[in-house]
Amino acid sequence: MSALLEVADVGKRFQMGGILGRQEVRAVDEVSFAIAADKPEIFTIIGESGSGKTTLARMILGLERPSSGRILFRGEPVHHENKADRLKFMANVQPVFQNPFEAFNPLKRVDRYLQSTARRYLGARDKAAIEAAMDGALQKVGLSLAEIAGRFPHELSGGQLQRVAIARALIPNPPLLIADEPVSMVDASLRMAIVNLLKALRDDFGVSVIYITHDLATAYYISDRLIIMQKGRVVEMGPARAVLDNPEHPYSQLLKASVLSADDAGAGNLKPANELLQFSNDRLSRADASRLEERADGRRVRV
Numbered sequence: 001m002s003a004l005l006e007v008a009d010v011g012k013r014f015q016m017g018g019i020l021g022r023q024e025v026r027a028v029d030e031v032s033f034a035i036a037a038d039k040p041e042i043f044t045i046i047g048e049s050g051s052g053k054t055t056l057a058r059m060i061l062g063l064e065r066p067s068s069g070r071i072l073f074r075g076e077p078v079h080h081e082n083k084a085d086r087l088k089f090m091a092n093v094q095p096v097f098q099n100p101f102e103a104f105n106p107l108k109r110v111d112r113y114l115q116s117t118a119r120r121y122l123g124a125r126d127k128a129a130i131e132a133a134m135d136g137a138l139q140k141v142g143l144s145l146a147e148i149a150g151r152f153p154h155e156l157s158g159g160q161l162q163r164v165a166i167a168r169a170l171i172p173n174p175p176l177l178i179a180d181e182p183v184s185m186v187d188a189s190l191r192m193a194i195v196n197l198l199k200a201l202r203d204d205f206g207v208s209v210i211y212i213t214h215d216l217a218t219a220y221y222i223s224d225r226l227i228i229m230q231k232g233r234v235v236e237m238g239p240a241r242a243v244l245d246n247p248e249h250p251y252s253q254l255l256k257a258s259v260l261s262a263d264d265a266g267a268g269n270l271k272p273a274n275e276l277l278q279f280s281n282d283r284l285s286r287a288d289a290s291r292l293e294e295r296a297d298g299r300r301v302r303v
């Protein structure tokens with residue numbers, strides 16, 4: 001397989017506190033996976049708050065240096081000191097952030113963002129070429145330049161604004177998007193439309209998406225493969241349906257049980273989840289001596 005992205009034994013440690021109470025946080029610990037160049041997919045990173053998802057995403061985007069391991073995009077390290085190399089890399093790997101209202105300045109018209117992206121990455125100078133690039137990207141997300149031209153962020157819904165953010169990311173025609181919790185700030189009624197859009201980008205335009213979430217339901221619906229992270233470590237990874245239909249690691253089971261117990265609210269059905277929490281914490285305390293073991297269905301589980 002020729003790899004689009006290769007993440008190999010990647011770790012990130014942060015030093016916390018002063019000289020005395022100095023502490024090390026292992027935000028990400030020995031994470032490995034690869035995304036093929038010729039097989040677009042939605043690869044999901046799932047885990048609760050603090051499990052290291054965003055740190056991993058920032059390292060893939062070249063915004064943070066790994067403390068150990070390596071990340072290669074088409075065989076080249078993702079960290080570039082040189083501005084031109086950085087720009088070339090960013091044209092290929094584009095981020096979509098959680099909160100579209102934070103991503104756009106409320107006093108700036110949204111089409112300006114698309115314009116500057118087209119100038120920056122495509123080197124487009126004349127008005128017709130810039131507008132064609134903007135409209136092409138907006139059409140991919142179900143909008144058009146005519147619909148959003150001249151409008152300010154508050155004149156669009158959260159769902160529309162997130163579509164514009166995705167259109168902006170698509171302008172350089174990147175083969176890979178890194179979408180960090182792209183639907184968590186979007187109104188529940190509009191969430192599926194964004195999730196379906198990510199699927200359409202994969203199916204119709206061959207874009208791979210690293211989808212970062214703590215939401216099992218959308219992860220199940222959208223993912224080809226996934227990794228489940230707990231405190232910086234992968235506890236289970238593999239084909240999404242196989243893993244989520246029948247999770248093996250206690251933490252994966254706990255995530256699934258938490259979704260079910262939320263549906264079951266009031267039914268007093270928390271005991272199994274409490275037991276799983278105990279199992280999961282037991283495993284975590286022995287994590288240093290653990291390793292990922294391969295299963296017949298293609299998944300790998302930390303044992």
Ligand SMILES: Nc1ncnc2c1ncn2[C@@H]1O[C@H](COP(=O)(O)OP(=O)(O)OP(=O)(O)O)[C@@H](O)[C@H]1O
Pocket residue numbers: 014015016025026027047048049050051052053054055056214
């Ligand atoms: N710059 C930093 N300095 C120190 N610690 C950090 C830094 N960034 C992240 N961490 C720590 O690393 C761990 C992983 O954080 P990270 O933000 O990657 O998790 P996450 O899964 O994305 O959580 P969330 O869903 O809340 O964003 C946490 O314990 C966090 O406090």
